[in-house]
Amino acid sequence: MLVPKEIQYTKLANPNLFDLLCIAKYFIMSSVDTYSDPQEALADIRSLMSRSGRFLSLSGLSGIWAGVCALVAVTFAYMKANILPFSGVDYYTAFYRQYQSVEAIEPYVFTSGLITMVVAVIGALFFTMRRSKRTGYTLWNSASRSMLINMLVPLAAGGLLVIAHWYHGDYGYSAAITLIFYGLCLLAGGRYTLDEIRYLGYCEIALGLFTAFYPGYGIDAWAIGFGVLHIVYGMLMYFRYERNA
Amino acid sequence: MSVKKYLNQLDKLLDSRVRLAVMSLLVATDWVDFTTFKDELGLSDGNLASHLRKLEEAKYVELRKGFVGRKTLTSYRVTELGRLSFQKHVEALANMVRNNS
Numbered sequence: 001m002l003v004p005k006e007i008q009y010t011k012l013a014n015p016n017l018f019d020l021l022c023i024a025k026y027f028i029m030s031s032v033d034t035y036s037d038p039q040e041a042l043a044d045i046r047s048l049m050s051r052s053g054r055f056l057s058l059s060g061l062s063g064i065w066a067g068v069c070a071l072v073a074v075t076f077a078y079m080k081a082n083i084l085p086f087s088g089v090d091y092y093t094a095f096y097r098q099y100q101s102v103e104a105i106e107p108y109v110f111t112s113g114l115i116t117m118v119v120a121v122i123g124a125l126f127f128t129m130r131r132s133k134r135t136g137y138t139l140w141n142s143a144s145r146s147m148l149i150n151m152l153v154p155l156a157a158g159g160l161l162v163i164a165h166w167y168h169g170d171y172g173y174s175a176a177i178t179l180i181f182y183g184l185c186l187l188a189g190g191r192y193t194l195d196e197i198r199y200l201g202y203c204e205i206a207l208g209l210f211t212a213f214y215p216g217y218g219i220d221a222w223a224i225g226f227g228v229l230h231i232v233y234g235m236l237m238y239f240r241y242e243r244n245a
Numbered sequence: 246m247s248v249k250k251y252l253n254q255l256d257k258l259l260d261s262r263v264r265l266a267v268m269s270l271l272v273a274t275d276w277v278d279f280t281t282f283k284d285e286l287g288l289s290d291g292n293l294a295s296h297l298r299k300l301e302e303a304k305y306v307e308l309r310k311g312f313v314g315r316k317t318l319t320s321y322r323v324t325e326l327g328r329l330s331f332q333k334h335v336e337a338l339a340n341m342v343r344n345n346s
Contacts, residue, residue: 033260033261033262033263034260034261034262035260035262035265038338038339038341038342039342041265041338042335042338042339042342044262044265044266044269045265045266045269045335048266048269048270048273048285049269049270049272049273143274146274146275192274
């Protein structure tokens with residue numbers, strides 16, 4: 001092998017030694033692609049898995065906001081039908097007792113529900129976007145896309161099922177259906193975000209099934225499921241992941 | 246316990262930074278397309294493709310060809326074997342860290 005001029009008069013000029021050095025260099029170069037420190041490897045794995053696999057920008061504040069919106073809406077609903085929490089009177093009956101007619105119930109429940117949902121979603125989006133800006137995670141990635149699609153399916157199915165029930169003049173299961181399908185929607189989305197959301201899903205489903213047996217507590221179950229549970233979940237997530245971050 | 250024991254448990258195929266990164270991305274999600282890998286890892290087409298081919302030959306990933314407009318876009322998903330190997334590799338890494346500190 002040709003020894004370069006720079007090292008001609010040094011110890012390295014020994015051709016055998018130079019060959020050896022070249023071979024060693026080759027191995028060092030070829031191993032650049034590997035980790036020398038397992039700790040570094042683990043840290044990289046962790047950051048990669050969190051960056052694109054899961055949607056981590058979901059803010060706990062979004063949950064708290066949604067919960068507060070739900071509680072405000074339910075309070076108005078209590079006042080509208082003039083009932084107290086946990087009275088065990090189903091909303092349909094209470095509404096009839098108050099107004100001697102139930103014609104107004106569908107538009108009222110529908111519009112107030114819609115307004116609550118829109119306000120809750122806008123607020124949730126705001127907090128989540130703010131968080132995503134702070135942490136530097138992208139908001140719209142393959143994880144959030146899959147999450148959205150997977151969540152929309154059970155959510156839309158549940159919504160249509162409620163409308164079908166209304167269509168047949170049946171109001172008793174509205175709370176049960178919305179809670180159960182919302183829980184399923186959270187379970188479906190749970191694969192793409194932090195695991196804790198699944199527990200929220202299980203709670204919503206359990207609550208929904210309870211109110212399927214006791215429809216009189218439908219509106220109370222709504223208050224707990226969409227209000228209290230969201231706030232508890234949101235606070236838990238906020239204090240666990242965001243406050244110190 | 247010597248480090249050597251753990252070295253044997255490490256997966257040769259997952260020693261590479263690029264392949265380990267690819268697998269890290271894949272195990273946390275479903276299908277990932279070629280462009281996402283490129284953006285996420287900042288690699289050239291050729292380099293990335295050769296690493297993906299190695300993973301595919303080992304049956305660690307499966308691929309699906311789709312179209313975006315007229316261009317083909319290949320998506321990848323981790324196989325059960327790939328997930329298992331990745332888990333074993335990560336466990337071996339974690340053991341090394343635990344027993345060295």
